[in-house]
Amino acid sequence: MEQAKLEFLKKTAAQVRLDILEEVHAASSGHPGGSLSIADILTYLYFEEMNVDPKNPQWENRDRFVLSKGHTAPALYAVLAEKGFFSRDELKKLRHIDSFLQGHPDMKGTPGVDMSTGSLGLGFSSACGMALAAKIDGKDYRAYAVVGDGESEEGQIWEAAMFAAHYKLDNLCVVIDWNGLQIDGPVTEVMNPTPHDKKLEAFGFHVISIDGHDFNAIEAAFNEAKTVKGKPTAIIARTVKGKGVSFMENQVGWHGSAPNDEQYAQAVAEIKATM
């Protein structure tokens, strides 16, 4: 990847992280840990990978994105705002009574949100439906989904995996956000869903394992996915929950709690120091 592009992506992802912190702090609630872990992947998707038009969010030939792990909506809202789907001023209204930024994504209320999600296990199936629609209509748009590692304990994720492979949805790419933590503790201790790579391969996926914070690896994976024919692609992205904020990294407690004023100031200072 060219240095300028890499710098742009890093800077954008840092801004997305600042946005996430701003949103969750202003809401005094929300899910910072899993939002920060997917900040780089979502930044790449919206600023490099996906064919979308912020001026025409309902453009019928756009690529589709489903945040199956809907509780990390702050990350999605941040990239949508940075991309220009709506004003950045909206971000500090997350979860407020007068805001269209619901606690979990609402496709009817928020420009750029392609599917309402939040109840875990459902979104991946809907991304399959979108990919199938493209096949039926002979269109070349692609469908992307981000599934949480804890979310993969839901049986429906594997129903969707069967469906995607059965119908050869090679226009579908799912990212498993492997940050290793869920509410009750480490994913492997709560209810071990691993190995994702071998399981998804057995289900009929082309599987790519990467460092989910390495833009070169992210780019290579998405490019590879587009060359795969006859089967869907799964990208297992090793990530750090709370990535970018020292006291949040790899801490279960930051799954679903907001920073206080002091913690927020420190978190912002840490991210800004990288910019």
Place this chain on the structure above:
Amino acid sequence: MAEKIATREAYGKALAELGDKYDFVVLDADLAAATKTGVFKKKFPERFFDCGIAEGNMISVAAGLAAAGKVVFASSFAMFAAGRAFEQVRNSVGYPHLNVKIGATHAGVTVGEDGATHQCLEDFALMRSIPGMVVINPADAVEARAAVEAAINYVGPVYLRFGRYAVPTINDFEGYKFEIGKGINMRDGNDVTFVATGMMVSMALDAAEILANEGISARVINIATIKPIDKDMILDAARKTGAIVAAEEHNIIGGLGSAVAEVVCEGCPVPVVRMGVEDKFGHSGKVPPLLEMYGLTVENMVAKAKEAIALKK
């Protein structure tokens, strides 16, 4: 006796016929032979997708297809479409108000031999509690076909209930017109009103005939759309006949009887007697003895009408 056809048969046939006129896709969960979506599959294999025995996934896939602009029918037995996949119907389809039509067959005790696990008696209660969900229960083959076409033309989620058991055709009269949200006055009467849905409508017509011989004048209303319910027609019946029997092949909790009672209590309080399965699970058996066992009979309907009349002040 009018021709008897199961509404599921009419459903499959309607999909296959209307597939020429409208662009929609059909999903099923390994029950295409039973739900009769197989009739559509045979004619339009490229627009039919079997999802296997995974109803939750099917409903969320349907939501994705609808979000991408397709009109989608998703079929399974009522137990699995409304029961197993309730949360997917609520969150993937209902919340974003997507254009998914749930074709649920094999509802009620008339499933017969398969017994309680497959005899869904709770689907009206589940589906009508979802905001924005249209709930339709056709009374016969004529209405089933009309309801399928109306669902295609309606933008938004629709739950359609069909039965396995062959029922008499009662809507093959001139001037029949199906409209979502509109009841149909099947017979005029002054002493009591049967507000019935599905297969109970033809029974209500028979019950009204028996009552007439006893000098009791019973009105009969066919409520195919459980939600949004035809308040005007029900309140008119409450005002003019002063007593109502609500009849359905469903638990008396949460279904048509509850919906009618809600309307009547708020608009014109008169006695409402609920007739249906009285908070019980189903049972294996042939349909006629099952209907006897659960009191879904013309005789019981006559008794319920007298009960309602006796409650009048």
